[in-house]
Amino acid sequence: MLVIAIAKGRFLKPSLDLLGRAGVRFDEDVASSRKLICDSEDLAFRAILVKPVDIPTYVEYGAADIGIVGRDVLAESRADLLQPLDLGFGHCRIAVAAPKGFRNADETDHPTIRVATKYPSITLEYFNARGIPVEIIPLSGSIELAPLIGLADRIVDLVETGETLKENGMEIVDVIAESAAHLVINRASYQTKRSEIVGMVESLEALV
């Protein structure tokens, strides 16, 4: 049996659709059920529903063999996972944004710029590579609020359309990376359940 970790939230429906097209169907409506574990009728697959940020952990520890997770979450987790495929949905950008008109000013204003984010590792790596000292202000939501009330000079956040930034008087300064849903695999499972997993990767590859 292959255990698949699926993210609750905005990835849930497209993940299930894609798996369905690859022949992985669960016997009940996973999306509307409150169950956290669902098996496929032939017991070849088991879905576990977890918070997106927890997917790399479940898969790295082998509690799930494979998972579907955003590149943003994957990069932030630093988990050592096989990551064969971009699944072609959930596209967005991890970007540095600042209040309009402050694109360049803040680096000279403050010796250490303050950056609010839910991606401390990605943020630190980005600014370290540029030699810019930063103070990370870790937040878990409504990141755009931080510069508005003087908590931070900049933010590093996921940007889908840019609407939220615009409405809050901010603009993108730089794009750190593109993000999309990605297939990830536990390294041990890849060896011990190889034929099942390779079959799965091939059928998904044909679809994306």
Next chain:
Amino acid sequence: MNSHTQIPPGTQILIGNAARRRRAVEAKVFSVFEGWSYEEIIPPMFDYFDVFIKGMGSDLEGRIYRFIDREGNVLALRPEFTSLLAKMAATRLSDYPRPVRLSYSGEVLRFEAPKGGQQREFAQIGIEQYGGSPTTSDVEVLLVCMESFEKLGIPDFQINLGSVDFFGGIFDRIDLPVGEVDELKEALNFKNQTGLERILDRLPFDEHRKKVLRSIPHLTGGPEVLVKARNLVRNDRSRQAIDHLEEIYSIFDGLGLAEHLTIDLGEIRGFDYYSGILFRAYVPGLGFEVANGGRYDGLPAQFGRDTPAVGFSFSLDRLEQIVDEGLGTGEDESRAALATSSFEEARRFRSQGQKVKLCW
């Protein structure tokens, strides 16, 4: 003030069954090592910092616990055994008849996040062999690893076998800035086909080279993988690596053990010191590797004597999670004795060689 009732993060204490299991697993693995004539060596807990840097490379530098002695030398608590033993093989044991077969068991320390039951201080048990001929010593080391699994009652294990020379031969001929090479290697390491495709799109490689690189993540499976790989690469180093793996595979096929081997030419992880085969062992139900090893011919020369070397180690902390739970948890064989005559009786039992525990 902190009373430090807790032990530091990354350390652990083994008590009762956990301690008994550690020693029982260790004894079983050692019995296999001894059966293959590997001699135990007990190296120091710390050595000069640069001893470890020579082999492990800068990648692990930040994860080494280091300190400074009174003369100002930088020392390091051992983060692994291979460098320590290679140094001994090249120096104190340089006159020993070859091949030299050594085994070890003990704690190593690395400043990294605890994972899969392995803390910052964790236990390794393993072997190293110096001066043997390439194929026979590679096969011997793999066989000792397999026999250890059998001895521990773990019939279901998978060893993935690759070669540094296979992708080395491909990368030797790639002339790119270091950053680009690292990016390429990262995509291959993660078998990230989408990411690899994006990198190849912008690199000025000819179609043949792109085809080779694109195939690497898929070069995993049975002996057919080697056939596929041979048709793909043209350079000598990669081709010799394929010949070598084929030779090893056919020996295990003859031994009836080939089912435990997976060829994985896309496996490019490993310390800088590896130079030929490299392998990792997995067991169903555990998300992390339980053993890894390989050939590192260049390492002993760093300490003054060039000698071929190959070895592997088990993570004891992880082995303990997959062995039968009963192992090492035998009945308490202490004999009870009543208070009045207890000392005398205790002495009598002891003289008969029995273990005694006085119960009051």
